[in-house]
Amino acid sequence: MSDPEDIVKSVFGFAGFRPGQREIVDRLLGGVNTLTVMPTGAGKSLCYQVPALCLDGPTVVISPLVALMDDQVAGLRANGIDAACLHSGQSRDRNVEEWLRLRDGSAKIVYMAPERLMTDRMMAAMEKLNPALFVVDEAHCISKWGASFRPEYEMLSALPDRFPNAVMAAFTATADAATQRDIADKLFRGRGDTVVHGFDRPNLMLAVQPKTNWRKQLGAFLADRRDQAGIVYCLSRRLTDEVAELLKNDGYRALPYHAGLPPEVRKENQEIFMSEDAVVMVATIAFGMGIDKPDIRYVFHLNLPGSMEAYYQEIGRAGRDGAPSEVAMLYGLDDIRLRRQFIEQDGEDTDHKRREHKRLDALLAYCETTQCRRVSLLSYFGEESGPCGNCDTCLDPPEVIDGTREAQMLLSAVLRTGESFGAAHIIDVLRGARTVKIEERGHDTLPTFGVGEAQSKPFWQAFIRQAIAGGYLSINIEGFGGLQLTRKGRDVLNGHEAFSYRAIPVAKEKKKAERQARRDVDMEGVDHDLLVALKSLRRELASERNVPAYVVFSDATLIDMCRLRPETLDQMALVSGVGPKKLEDFGPAFLHALAG
Known part of the structure; x- marks a missing residue:
């Protein structure tokens, strides 16, 4: 063939x-x-x-x-x-x-x-x-x-x-x-x-919140998701065990997964998660690569991931079937401190450490962006897009302040120093610091030297992260993490575009009814009880063969069956995802279930 x-x-x-x-x-x-x-x-x-x-x-x-x-x-x-x-x-x-x-x-x-x-x-x-x-x-x-x-x-x-x-x-x-x-x-x-072919996953709703009370924040997120499968990522084994126990006591089918568990326990927990519905896997990053469960409806990060790449890979486990899914992250100062420590403790390769610090900077910029999160995420991978209407900053726009003047100060300092220095040096230039590095390079004679002294160092750090997130500055990861102006950044510097920044990071909880309405869009015309019955049959057949449930049929295929209601094998062959071998092996059993 x-x-x-x-x-x-x-x-x-x-x-x-x-x-x-x-x-x-x-x-x-x-x-x-x-x-x-x-x-x-x-x-x-x-x-x-x-x-x-x-x-x-x-x-x-x-x-x-x-x-x-x-x-x-x-x-x-x-x-x-x-x-x-x-x-x-x-x-x-x-x-x-x-x-x-x-x-x-x-x-x-x-x-x-x-x-x-x-x-x-x-x-x-x-x-x-x-x-x-x-x-x-x-x-x-x-x-x-x-x-x-x-x-x-x-x-x-x-x-x-x-x-x-x-x-x-x-x-x-x-x-x-x-x-x-x-x-x-x-x-x-x-x-x-x-x-x-792009990095966009339009079915994923993106959200980030500053960490205040993680127990309450996690509880609020999971409150209307008891019938869904999802992953909760934690930074440590200790926290993984604590969260799994907390959720179990609250009535969830929650299972822990981390490298400290015996191999047989990890294998059993993974098999349960892959084959059963409404299971919450509470895990470190030891869990994830190769997980191809299509109906994971959410991924919740209790801690900051290590980089934008790691974050993208981890949220990618949600919504593989294309149905609406949600990913949320909490981040706090302790997370940032720990991530910096992990990078510094990771071997002796200084170039590697520098790259990882810059990757973490980009993720922090994503967390603090005032613009569409999807625009920020995709711009990191070099892909342009417009506002998505399916992230927290689009649905609940944060309070923003006009920062065009400050942005022009920043962008001018980056350009005049040759677009080859990182944030720390640029901030020193803006605030008029008399460092050896500045004086040796003559940067104390630049017009931008000291123009930003009225603002604190933490202000400029957050401001630069937001400029990176908005696509006005990029980080040269291949080099030494130098900041570089993008086309958008040059437009701001030349007065062709304004720049706004987040004043107070606020991420409001979206209404449950709005979330449920989005999840229900793709389920119109589907008999819920019938779908549950088909999933139960799929689970039995998968268990008999010792394979994950999706190997039998994907959720999308079961939903298509519910819509088409085939009555014969010929009609069953028209269902998306039903090839001749699966028609022979599973067709009669599912026809019986559909007729029942």
Whole structure:
């Protein structure tokens, strides 16, 4: 089978490709090395699974987690596709059996961790199979500029030399421009394309609040979400256990997840969360990568994440089915202090520390923005957008003050010092500080020296963070964190645009009725009791096969069933997400449930 459209319809059961998917498929089938930056939930797996079924040689998928590999293989097998998986969680006999199926050609796709692939023995064995395609999933892990750098991933940069005839594909949802360039350099050696399909997740409602009383704030957020699945992220193991216990005592099905728990407990809690409804996973960042539960309706951060990339990746676990979902964050001074400490304690690499501090600065700017949060978030990744109408600052605009004069002082100081210095030096220039660094460079002779002395250092720190958040200044992460003017910033400096800043950070709780109305939009015409019954059947079938519930059918597929109410297998085949293998395995059971 070699027609991509036919594969999508006849194997995966979809009416066609989603926007952007076919472009990636065609590039890979055309032999073009391609890095794809695609939002979570946009269907990146299909972009390499379809080419894998079209190409003659095997496809090797490099994945960071055992659980992620197992889920991907289970999903392929549920669609009637033979896929292999090699990892340390399986017995030697099982791994040998999987390898033989790949070698004999019955399995077209194999999933592996980078450590297993990049051994001399495995590389020699792979060379005999002549793979057609290598796929690096979670590709940001390969980049020294990325916030999730993993040394074992860097070994993958040897693949182009060992397999010059194979196509290299890389996928990530989290990579700024510097990270994208680094990934492409390592995997493509200048012979490849980067395709950015955007970072926007319009179904996510974004909100941030200064931390006042986290117990009350968390309780208010969860009050009308008892029937939903969600994640509450905590900074420490101790807080994770405390919050899980607090929620359990309040009647929630809350489970803890952190590296201090025994492996079997972590595995059991993850399986419960993945397969059951209305479970709250209270977790450190040890939980998340590879979690592909589509109906996570919220992600709540009790503490500040480590960077904008980490935050984007963590909120990306919400709303993968495209339905309205909410992400909220609390942040306080203690969070900022702890994050700074973590960065300073992270090894001896001063360049790495500098980059991480600047990444944290960008996240703080996002927290303090007076403009649309989505504009701030997307501008960090180099994407322009207009106000979204689906974040706290759009729905409840904060009190703002005209700061055009102060902004022109700031922007002039940045420009006149050469756009190569960080916030601390710029603030010293503005406040007229007589530092050695200023006097050596002659910055005390600049017209902007001392023009901002009436304002305090904390004022300028917050003001600069807001200027970065609004897209008036950018941070050169590849360099030494120097501030640079953007097009918008030059417009303010030249008097073509005004600048406003947040006076008092206020984040009001949106009315429950408004939130519920948004969540109900996509459920019109759906029988709630029937949907509950179908979910129950899905859970039973998934449990029998020891796979996550979404491997059987996604929520979107169940909702489509409720709307279409198929009465025959032919009609069931018209439901989105029902391919021939799933129709054969699960169709009769779901027809019975629909008829009942």
